[in-house]
Amino acid sequence: MDEKKHFICIKKPPRENFAETMTPEESQIMSQHFLYLKDLMEKGILVLAGPEISGRFGVSIYEAESIEHAKELIANDPSVKKGLMKTEIYPFRISLLRK
Numbered sequence: 864m865d866e867k868k869h870f871i872c873i874k875k876p877p878r879e880n881f882a883e884t885m886t887p888e889e890s891q892i893m894s895q896h897f898l899y900l901k902d903l904m905e906k907g908i909l910v911l912a913g914p915e916i917s918g919r920f921g922v923s924i925y926e927a928e929s930i931e932h933a934k935e936l937i938a939n940d941p942s943v944k945k946g947l948m949k950t951e952i953y954p955f956r957i958s959l960l961r962k
Contacts, residue, residue, distance in 0.1 A: 867926045869910065870933035871955035874921040874940075874948040882918040895941035896948075908936065910957070921948075924955060 878884065885893065900923065903909035912923035927933040933952060942948040 867928060868930075868933075869955045869957055870925050870927055870930060871953050872923045872925065872933070872937050873951045874923065874942065875950075876918065876920070876948060879919065882914075889947060892941055892945050892947050899940050903936065924957070930954065 876882075881889075900909055900912045903925070904912075908926055910924040910926055912921065914921040923937075925933050925936055927936060930952070937943055937950055937952060940948070943950055
């Protein structure tokens with residue numbers, strides 16, 4: 864089996880002030896998004912995730928077998944699947960990681 868690789872994903876919300884102006888439907892999708900990421904964390908797939916403080920974007924780092932696998936994980940995120948978040952994904956090397 865191939866060694867796992869890391870991929871960083873930048874997720875961008877639909878508008879600049881998204882955190883303050885979420886509709887009830889968007890809030891529900893974001894709750895599903897959080898639970899999805901939490902599940903990936905428990906499975907050892909997600910390395911870290913969180914929003915930039917102003918809410919302009921979020922970052923997540925995945926451990927996956929290939930970029931195709933990472934893209935599949937990201938595509939299955941409810942916030943992406945339902946068209947709320949736009950994404951960019953890049954191969955990423957973790958050089959230093961605090962324990």
